[in-house]
Amino acid sequence: MKVMAQIAMVMNLDKCIGCHTCSVTCKQAWTNRTGAEYMWFNNVETRPGVGYPHTWEDQDTWHGGWARTKKGRLKPRSGGRLARLAKIFANPDLPELVDYYEPWSYEYDKLLSAPKDSAAFPVARPVSQITGKPMDKITWGPNWDDDLGGSTETMSQDPVLAQMNLDVRTEIEQTFMFYLPRICEHCLNPTCVAACPSGAMYKRAEDGIVLVDQDRCRGWRMCVSSCPYKKVYFNHTTGKAEKCTLCYPRLEAGQPTICSETCVGRLRYLGVLLYDADRVGEAAAVEDPQDLYPAQRSVLLDPYDPQVVAAARRDGVPESWIQAAQDSPIWALIDTYEVALPLHPEYRTLPMVWYIPPLSPVVDQVTASGNDGEDHKILLTALSTMRIPLEYLAGLFTAGDTRPVERSLRRLAAMRSYMRDVNLGGAGDEDIAGAVGMSGAQVEDMYRLLAIAKYDDRYVIPTTHPETPRGIAALGQDVSDLIGAGDGSPEACSVSTFHGQSTLRMTSRGRAAAAASAASQPSTPGRVNLLDWGGDEHASGLFPPAPSEGSDR
Amino acid sequence: MSALDTLLWVAFPYASLTLLVAGLVWRWRSDQFGWTTRSSQLHEKAILRLASPLFHVGFLMVIAGHFLGLIIPKTWTDAVGFREQAYHVLATSAGSLAALLTVVGLVGLLWRRFITQSVRLATTRRDKVMYVLLTLPILLGTWATLSTQLFGQPGGYDYRETISPWLRSILTFTPQAEAMPTVPLAFRLHIIAGFLLFAIWPFTRLVHAVTIPVQYPTRPYIVYRARQASVSAAPTRRGWAPVDTTTAHEGAGSRGA
Structure with missing residues (x-):
């Protein structure tokens, strides 16, 4: 392993x-x-x-x-x-x-440069970014x-x-x-x-x-x-x-x-998975393409298994990464809840961006037919009769095997009904959870992860430098000064060294701390970070030197 | 031997080869990012699919033929009993075929490059110079073969008595160019054009020929690499350059995309 x-x-x-x-x-x-x-x-x-x-x-x-x-x-x-x-x-x-x-832009310039009394209405024609010629009819994008x-x-x-x-x-x-x-x-x-x-x-x-x-x-x-x-x-x-x-x-x-x-729907999850590199080739070569989904899952390793953890340590996986693998929302969605599926496993590449299939098309159709789209009995029945969405999703995610897709959708449907009960003051119907092989507590956990997971629950990403934990890194340069990255070693990549952005600096307290630190020990003399600059204090280097007799301000 | 001959057949080849070698070393060290085929297949595929393999296979045959005719001494082929007559027939027929493939391929490539608009716009000035200097020796070489070997006197012109020893003398740093002024004009022009091409080779996209991926068949399919500091996020200093200085912008590396 x-x-x-x-x-x-x-x-x-x-x-x-x-x-x-x-x-x-x-x-x-x-x-x-x-x-x-x-x-x-x-x-x-x-x-x-x-x-x-x-x-x-x-x-x-x-x-x-x-x-x-x-x-x-x-x-x-x-x-x-x-x-x-x-x-x-x-x-x-x-x-x-x-x-x-063929990528194109528009002659926006023509809108501004048109003469004032032009008889014709100014038009921004599409222009190919490849040939530079006008594209009078765009036929694909x-x-x-x-x-x-x-x-x-x-x-x-x-x-x-x-x-x-x-x-x-x-x-x-x-x-x-x-x-x-x-x-x-x-x-x-x-x-x-x-x-x-x-x-x-x-x-x-x-x-x-x-x-x-x-x-x-x-x-x-x-x-x-x-x-x-x-x-x-x-x-x-x-x-x-x-x-x-x-x-x-x-x-x-x-x-x-x-x-x-920037995902508006907050539908993306990021996290660490541990896998057995020795078994990748074997899993990708199973004969039946419909076995590729289970084969790929078998390559992924349970981060809670003590043997796996020991092997991970032996193979040089940092402790923070093992921890992240245990906290990984990805592992939960793929293995614990079994709702996430790979995209086109039949290509045998063992893809690592997985998808939770959409239940909404089914619910929409049930609702459109005048039925209760949140009643689990109706939903589960609908799932087993609506073959077209099911088979299409299976063509995308499981090489045509509808069973994993159906299991995933049934669990989503059960969660929907179960949580409606809870929201309406019920205690939660264990039968609903049991119908999809889960317990009520599990369904609620899955609901938390899918519906209300916060930023830190959706994105569990260990940093490159475990010695600079996540969050601390956001303090940026000032912290790396504090903990001593100034010993000539390569600068740790932190939020503020990446594209000069800083999150904590957006707060007034962070700005004040940064200003104090910059005043006492400017890390980049002669430069001004406009993201940090509040506009209220003097920033040398931002403006040309002022005439000597006058004040800077 | 006149001064002009010394210039043409001793000084110029050495200058050209120096540019070739030093240029390749310099470019390898300084411009890995620019070292590419800069393919235009994305813009045009139909003609390229025929013309490019024709040209490249023909050109590789041309290189092999030049190696056989110029580098292998005549005494060696004589020693293994390979008669001049047989050599001439083989070299002329294979050489003509190679020339045909190369020229047809080159015409196709030039056609798409200057007729297909998106490909023409993707052509840099450097590419145009390269195309001229690439086309010249190919046409001159074809002319030399046709005029002397195919349609010339019976038995053709035996360049292995004149040109080949001269080239080997250049490559072994014992230049002897006495025979060169007597060589037919077509060959002399071809040689000069060829050395011109060598001289500009490192500074054009022709460098891709030096990095033929010969190691690929022996490599495992999947390549793993540990993260390197150089491929990691560039430690760009925060802040903007002061308005009164003109320091170059640092960071913004092109790696890893």
């Missing part, structure tokens, strides 16, 4: 309202650069729908992920090592820009079928529908719909890493984050096509691959990723 730690995410799809705040903040943080205009490290898809890039799930076209050979071994679906080198001069599986979309817009034409191309042989009604008011936010899965068995000829892609040993070494990437583009989730992108300006970094600079400081931090 080789114990390794992985930072994983769970998203509760029931709570996603499709507001795209995660996508926008991620783009502002990472991909608002030339060459990266078309990249969305985080995107939110409306399902059923074709997704971004167009039909990314159709592996018969893109050849992403792993394939199991007749001998029971794993090989990238796009070919083994020598086959890949043979294809190095032109990657046949690479999506073109049009498969994502990153969220073209958002909220099922235009789905009457495109929905039939959804690979999951095609694979499940599902015939979904395309009348908007009669179909079911939900949102699927997607980031890089930071897989345990990443095909992108396996496909990189230069060895530039790697899985970080400490936290499992999959990264591209920008200095070693040579632009062979094999990662882009080999990732079955199409979450590695090619920057056409720098000629290098780029991908979601799980906001590692924030994680290292104990902060959640920017998509989690």
Whole structure:
């Protein structure tokens, strides 16, 4: 047994309202650069729908992920090592820009520069960011079928529908719909890493984050096509691959990723999982794709098991990380409550961003039919009869096996009914909990985690430097001065050293402390942190030197 | 031998090779981030899928042919009983095929680069210089082969008596360029264009040829790496640069994205 730690995410799809705040903040943080205009490290898809890039799930076209050979071994679906080198001069599986979309901006300038008495009304035409030419008719974008817009034409191309042989009604008011936010899965068995000829892609040993070494990437583009989730992108300006970094600079400081931090619905959970690295290959190679979900769960290790803890210590997992693994909301959602499921386990990459399937489409349909959408008997019956949502979700999360999806949805439904009883002054009906194999106390615990979990319960992230615990790090530079990071050792990454931001400084007490500290011992002489600056005290360096006879103020 | 000949056949090759080697070392040390194919396949795929393999396979054949013809001494092939006649037929036929693949591929690549608008806009000035200096030796070399070996006098031109010893003398630092002025013009122009290409090689995207991923087949599929300070969050100092100074912005590393 080789114990390794992985930072994983769970998203509760029931709570996603499709507001795209995660996508926008991620783009502002990472991909608002030339060459990266078309990249969305985080995107939110409306399902059923074709997704971004167009039909990314159709592996018969893109050849992403792993394939199991007749001998029971794993090989990238796009070919083994020598086959890949043979294809190095032109990657046949690479999506073109049009498969994502051609990024554009608008001639906003024309609105301002139009002459005052112009006869024509000023118009901001769309202009391609690739060719610089006006795009008179935009025909595809990153969220073209958002909220099922235009789905009457495109929905039939959804690979999951095609694979499940599902015939979904395309009348908007009669179909079911939900949102699927997607980031890089930071897989345990990443095909992108396996496909990189230069060895530039790697899985970080400490936290499992999959990264591209920008200095070693040579632009062979094999990662882009080999990732079955199409979450590695090619920057056409720098000629290098780029991908979601799980906001590692924030994680290292104990902060959640920017998509989690800004999630309006608070549906994202971040935490540590322990897994057995020795068994990854074996689990990814089980024969039946429907066994991949249980196989992947069997690779994850129980952080409360004393043997696992001992092995983790032996393998160099820091104590704070073991503690975080025990407090992990991810472990609870995957193992204790069994409500979270992996996205497309059949790609055999063992993805590490899991999803709680949405109950809402079912509840909506029950309510629309005039029944009580919070009565557990009606809900549980509805679940077993509404095959289309169930099978579609199974096509996404369990390679078509509806049983785990049904179990997850039944537990969510039971929780809904149970908690309604409690909220209406009842004692909680143990029968409801028992019907889904749980106790009333467990249901209430799950409710706490899903419905009212606070920031620190949703994001349990140990810092890179265990000697600087989370929270203390937010005090930033002043604390690292106090506890002595000034001994020439590399500066610990803390909240205030990352992008110069500081959380405690937003309070008046924090500002006063910072000002006092800065006055007595300025850590960066001649510089002013505008985030800290209250505007009420003099800041040397902010303004050019004043004339000597006058006062500064 | 005139001063011009010494310049062309001794000084210039050494200058070019020095630029090649020193340039590669310098670029390797200073510009890992810029070391890439800078592929434009994202913009255009249909032509590239045919033209790029044609060009690259043809070019690799050309390199192998040059190695055989220039580096391996004639005495060695004679010693193993490989007759000049047989060598000439083999070299000319294989060389013509390689030239055909390379030229057809190159035409395709140039076509998409300057006709497809998104690819043309992704072309830098440096790329354009590179394309000119890459096309020149390829066309001149093709011309030299066609004019002397295919359509020239029977038996062709035996460059292994003149050019090959000269090149080996350059590479062994015992330059002997006496025979070079007698070499047919097409070959002389081809050689000069070739050394020009070597001279600019390190400063263009052609550097990707030096980092062919030969180690890939022997590597385990999944790569793990421990976190390094250099790939960790850059310890950017907080604050803004004072208004009256012009210090370069620090931090904002490009790694790890």
